[in-house]
Amino acid sequence: MTLHDELLDQLGEPGLEQVAGMLGTDTAKARDVVQAVTGLIVGGLARTARHPDAADALRGALEDHVDADPFNGDVASLIRDGHSILGHVLGGQGTEQAAVALARLTGIDTAAVMKLMPLIAPMVMFLLADRADRHDMDAGDVAADLDRERVAVPGGLAETLEELLAGIFGGAMPRPGGLYGGDVEPRLGRPHGALERRRVQGTSSPDW
Numbered sequence: 001m002t003l004h005d006e007l008l009d010q011l012g013e014p015g016l017e018q019v020a021g022m023l024g025t026d027t028a029k030a031r032d033v034v035q036a037v038t039g040l041i042v043g044g045l046a047r048t049a050r051h052p053d054a055a056d057a058l059r060g061a062l063e064d065h066v067d068a069d070p071f072n073g074d075v076a077s078l079i080r081d082g083h084s085i086l087g088h089v090l091g092g093q094g095t096e097q098a099a100v101a102l103a104r105l106t107g108i109d110t111a112a113v114m115k116l117m118p119l120i121a122p123m124v125m126f127l128l129a130d131r132a133d134r135h136d137m138d139a140g141d142v143a144a145d146l147d148r149e150r151v152a153v154p155g156g157l158a159e160t161l162e163e164l165l166a167g168i169f170g171g172a173m174p175r176p177g178g179l180y181g182g183d184v185e186p187r188l189g190r191p192h193g194a195l196e197r198r199r200v201q202g203t204s205s206p207d208w
Helices: 003-023 027-048 052-063 075-089 091-106 110-134 139-150 158-169
Strands: none
Touching: 003 027, 003 110, 027 052, 027 075, 027 091, 027 110, 027 139, 027 158, 052 110, 052 139, 075 091, 075 110, 091 110, 091 158, 110 139, 139 158
């Protein structure tokens, strides 16, 4: 089971209904948006973990999330933690750029996406922390697991999200069997046009 599957399973239908209400849409579209946000965060973590020192810092940070169940926690604390995680993974400018692109990708208002991202980030960290703890993963194991997860995004989103992350971080990640490249169209439709092709040097932090 992927992190995306685990997250949706933990949310359940009641959780998806709450997300749908936040986004002003139905549960089917809410599921798509959650998958896109989750995939983006997983991809950002995978890029961060490419660097050994950052991977070690991430592994240490996961220890703080093993017992911090975000699915039954205080929303205010969850949002604070989520903003901190997004700052480490994407940086402030990268988070805003990602929200705008995800809004265009999914047809959801940017402000609503910005509200959802810090809620999803601690959920991803918690599930990853739980997996790392159960399987006694070291930093290298976590990095390899994230690399597998980033190409397992459902709904044909992997390449689209990879393009977005390349714009934030300023470079493409290798894919199994070759290097990522080429022009990729969004997979959830283009209600407001294609993803921006601007390449902005990433502002994410390698330290936690």
